[in-house]
Amino acid sequence: MKKYSSMACTSLTSKISSEQCPECGVSFSGRRLEEAPISVPNPFSNGHKAPCAFLVAPTEENILREFDGGSDLHTGITDTKGVVYNYTKTGVRRDHQGWERCISIPLVQPDMYNLINQWDQYLEKFSSAQMWDPLWQSFNEENHNCYSYTLMFINCVLATQSKRALSKDEFTQTFVLPRVKRASKYSMLCREISQNHFYIVDSPKRNSQEGQSDEEEDHKNNL
Template sequence: MDPGIICFQHCGPKIFCFSLPDSCPVCEKALDNANFSLLPFRVPYPFVQASQYPCAVVIKPTTGDFMNDYFNSKDLHVGVTTSKGTIVEFDKNGLRHHASLQWGQCLLLDRAPGPWRDHWDATLRSVCAEDCWSPEDYRENSHNCYSFVLKFLVDLGYGSLSRAAKSRTHFCEEFIIPRTTSAGKYISLYRKLKKNGIYVDRTKMD
């Protein structure tokens, strides 16, 4: 759930908080009727609920959630959604189709537009029907969630997403790292606010 981080500037540095304080934490002047150099705005929340994004590729931490438990980009789990928003994933329990709340805070890697829905579902059904997604087939380091999703994307033939899927390294570099890096900044900010209530960004701007 979006915690509602607010950003504003009053007398200099950017200030982040969950609710606007009565006075500026830098100069201590009252903020009612203040002249803001940057008006208060809500920082965009980077996470989505997978079931609300049909025909999408999504990632989440293997355990827990991004905001409280995420520390390492190597510990991520990837899945896809059908045109109805059903989550399809492959893990140690085998291939699963569900609408789990565990995917309520994930990152959207990419999604296909409406005209692709029939082809998306047909390709997904075809890949799921292959006899290599049982719990016994699962291997943590060599035949895992990435194996399933990348196989599906290659068979799908959907532009740059499918081209990148031919290499796990390329896929991670092009689709996962940029999104987790951006989300990591939000997570870091959230944790600072959770600990201190207000965060003053004194980073010098060139």
């Protein structure tokens, strides 16, 4: 392999589909994906299997349902059974399916038993409030939308725990944006591999450090 460059080659199947590395010519014959020195963690999860979590997913208008960095996103909150409460133009929906591939941010630590026991009650009472009734207040893309619904609920829960409220910018920058960026990079990587069977990067050391930094931030930035 050339010293001045390196690359990450992989495949969407269990076998590496390219016969050789397009950069340095190393043969991939007989090698399996599991033998690759680097793995990229999947940033997506099944939201219906993530209780008491904040979810982010592409809107239904995004036909491909991809995180491409440009499409609108939709947010929701799960109850303890994985039902996704989300605010739309028709009011609060309670989805039992449709959030199988999304970004999930856990909101409750496993040992917070009192909060977990009251979570569904809090969520249902909050979602039944008049302000989420479209007959009383219409959906507004700027200041009365799915994001304001989820963040307001999170701040209500924080208030019950005697914790300070989070501003929109603070919550976005700390919890949402890093994960959305990672999801966009992952989606781009999958598209490149699907189309070309490989993806080349300039510096494996730098990219490895970036990946570790993302994981550390992800672990640190939990509510």
